[in-house]
Amino acid sequence: MATYFYTASSLDGFIATTDHSLEWLFKQDFDWEATMPETQFMAGVGALVMGSSTYQWLLRNQESWEYTQPAWVFTHRDLDVLEAADVRFVQGDPADAFDRIAASADGKNVWVMGGGDLAAQFAEANLLDEGWIQIAPVMLGSGQPLFTRPLQLDLLNVVRNRDFACTRYRVHK
Template sequence: MTTIYYTASSLDGFIADPEHSLSWLLTRDVDRAGPMGYDDFIAGVGALAMGASTYQWLLDNLEEEWPYEMPAWVFTHRDFPLASGDVRFTSADVRAVHAEMLQAAAGRTLWLVGGGDLAGQFADAGLLDELWVQYAPVTLAAGAPLLPRRLELRLEELAQNRDFACARYAVVG
């Protein structure tokens, strides 16, 4: 089973702008069924994790029901309303939650939705296997960093998906 941080980033390494907006991302042309696209990726996911800011963004911006069928862990110290899906709030160490996620995923991929610091915590614990990044043709100059850690990676795959340069990396250290 693989634990993957699958995300989009600006060319200068930010996953959200200083106002936590993704407007720079949501206006881009991408083929969800294209190379390294979301549709094939999500089809293999058995459980996911996200930080409080990502969960808040989803609550603020969803126009329909909770988008995930699989269990989702939200790492937070804040109180939030419960979304309509299988959402589990935690402030536990990523190692303990990773074990729960493995069991729930039943052999499928674990997806670290965001943010970068949460993915970094999994990396620090030796629990991050891959980083998939869809680079948007924009620079933001500031915001939430892609991965605020030093991490050694090995390039495994490159693709173009319309506006995006897509890269898949294995964590090597």
């Protein structure tokens, strides 16, 4: 069981525009059946973790909730939940919630979806094992950051998937 921060990023280190648009991302070409595809990645995921902006983006952009795994949403607010979605709201230090998150993953991996500051909080608490960053050939100039704290990583793998440089890193603990 491991905890992965799997995300797409612009080349200059942003995962969304300042106003939380991902239009720039969906313009890029990506072969979902090729190396390091999300489909294969998803088979090993037992629980999802995200901050409230990411959760609200999913609520705005999905017709129905597409995940079967428990989704842990970090927020200080009371947010809507779509029917049949297993969503669990949590707040504070990720270390305080991690035993429950890991137990809900039932032996599988935990996917920290974003944003970058929440992923950094996991790293700070020594809970992040790997980063899987799909880098799009786009400079956004500004936006929501990929990460918000210093972190040393080892490069494990890099492959090309059409427009993307798909990178995989181990986090130094």
